[in-house]
Amino acid sequence: MKTTLASAVGVLLVSLASAGPAGDQPTQSAMAAGHPVVRPGDVAWRPLRPGAEIAVVSGDPNQAGAPFVMRFRYRGVARVPPHWHPTGEHITVLSGTFVVGMGERFDESSGTELPAGAYALVQSKMAHYAWTKGDTVVQIHGIGPFTINYVNPADDPNKPPVKK
Numbered sequence: 786m787k788t789t790l791a792s793a794v795g796v797l798l799v800s801l802a803s804a805g806p807a808g809d810q811p812t813q814s815a816m817a818a819g820h821p822v823v824r825p826g827d828v829a830w831r832p833l834r835p836g837a838e839i840a841v842v843s844g845d846p847n848q849a850g851a852p853f854v855m856r857f858r859y860r861g862v863a864r865v866p867p868h869w870h871p872t873g874e875h876i877t878v879l880s881g882t883f884v885v886g887m888g889e890r891f892d893e894s895s896g897t898e899l900p901a902g903a904y905a906l907v908q909s910k911m912a913h914y915a916w917t918k919g920d921t922v923v924q925i926h927g928i929g930p931f932t933i934n935y936v937n938p939a940d941d942p943n944k945p946p947v948k949k
Contacts, residue, residue, distance in 0.1 A: 873927055885897055
């Protein structure tokens with residue numbers, strides 16, 4: 786099942802565009818020089834799924850051919866179900882421990898542990914999954930459009946549960 790992040794990203798972009806007082810915005814000199822600055826307190830977090838939040842830091846992940854930077858913040862131990870993206874996903878662990886596994890089945894015995902400061906590239910169309918070992922923040926960058934295609938459509942947090 787394909788999930789574009791259009792609704793979450795749309796809300797984030799509107800939030801960034803209409804954020805509070807000047808003290809919450811990048812400095813005028815940085816903006817005037819064409820060098821946006823995003824301070825930690827300026828990151829506009831939004832719920833993604835229980836225990837997980839998302840924020841667009843730069844760009845528009847939904848725009849084809851456009852670069853973007855996003856962050857995902859996980860509280861406690863969190864699991865990211867098997868999924869894939871049509872474009873490459875560059876992952877940098879900013880804090881905590883993020884574990885990435887490859888394949889269409891979640892298997893904690895085969896993941897690669899990425900501590901804070903680690904980087905990984907997941908190639909386009911490669912099925913993968915992940916989990917955290919406590920509070921973790923990862924930064925994702927790539928070229929849009931960024932879509933999440935869940936191996937099991939029931940794992941998509943943006944779709945209502947299927948009634949049996």
